[in-house]
Amino acid sequence: MSVLEVRDLVKEYRLRDGRQSRILTAVNHVSFSIETGRTVALVGQSGSGKSTLAKLLMQLEKPTSGQIILDDTPVLRRGAGLKQYRSDVQMVFQDPFASLNPYHTIAHHLGRPLILHGKASGREEVMAGVHRLLERVRLDPDMAERKPHELSGGQRQRIAIARALAPNRASS
Numbered sequence: 001m002s003v004l005e006v007r008d009l010v011k012e013y014r015l016r017d018g019r020q021s022r023i024l025t026a027v028n029h030v031s032f033s034i035e036t037g038r039t040v041a042l043v044g045q046s047g048s049g050k051s052t053l054a055k056l057l058m059q060l061e062k063p064t065s066g067q068i069i070l071d072d073t074p075v076l077r078r079g080a081g082l083k084q085y086r087s088d089v090q091m092v093f094q095d096p097f098a099s100l101n102p103y104h105t106i107a108h109h110l111g112r113p114l115i116l117h118g119k120a121s122g123r124e125e126v127m128a129g130v131h132r133l134l135e136r137v138r139l140d141p142d143m144a145e146r147k148p149h150e151l152s153g154g155q156r157q158r159i160a161i162a163r164a165l166a167p168n169r170a171s172s
């Protein structure tokens with residue numbers, strides 16, 4: 001069973017305050033774990049650190065202290081360890097219009113992560129992978145040639161989910 005675990009995570013930002021600086025604690029000793037098939041919701045008022053925690057989980061920010069552990073292995077910040085982590089942990093953004101490029105087809109959006117993560121190469125293999133991803137989110141393979149504005153909001157969000165699944169081990 002796969003588990004993503006956060007242990008005693010702290011993120012501090014140093015804020016400049018005139019000539020002085022002060023520390024703002026954005027994430028204050030947070031611990032939790034997420035098991036396969038479980039959904040965890042993080043709820044809190046504006047500025048309470050939700051987005052910062054998401055950035056820490058995505059390795060877009062470095063924690064001040066604490067650990068992120070995937071399947072009993074502390075996450076490495078570099079090299080092969082980080083690449084493997086990115087195949088397993090992906091973000092689906094709230095607004096798919098902001099994260100999908102209006103100039104590119106759905107096939108492009110789903111094909112790119114397959115190529116970048118070494119899941120497929122060559123047009124035929126990439127298109128087969130794109131169609132598999134569309135099936136996984138219950139969308140018609142014909143969607144591949146459309147652009148984001150030609151989809152409904154829910155369909156766009158499923159494209160965003162399919163893209164997040166693309167680097168995963170199960171998609172090759």
Ligand SMILES: Nc1ncnc2c1ncn2[C@@H]1O[C@H](COP(=O)(O)OP(=O)(O)OP(=O)(O)O)[C@@H](O)[C@H]1O
Binds near residue numbers: 015048
């Ligand atoms: N790069 C940064 N540098 C300094 N302070 C930051 C930075 N990013 C976030 N903060 C501060 O950290 C705190 C937590 O911000 P965060 O964006 O995580 O809140 P949030 O829970 O996502 O809020 P919201 O619900 O409004 O999106 C806030 O006080 C914010 O001003």
Ligand SMILES: [Mg+2]
Binds near residue numbers: 051
């Ligand atoms: Mg936020």
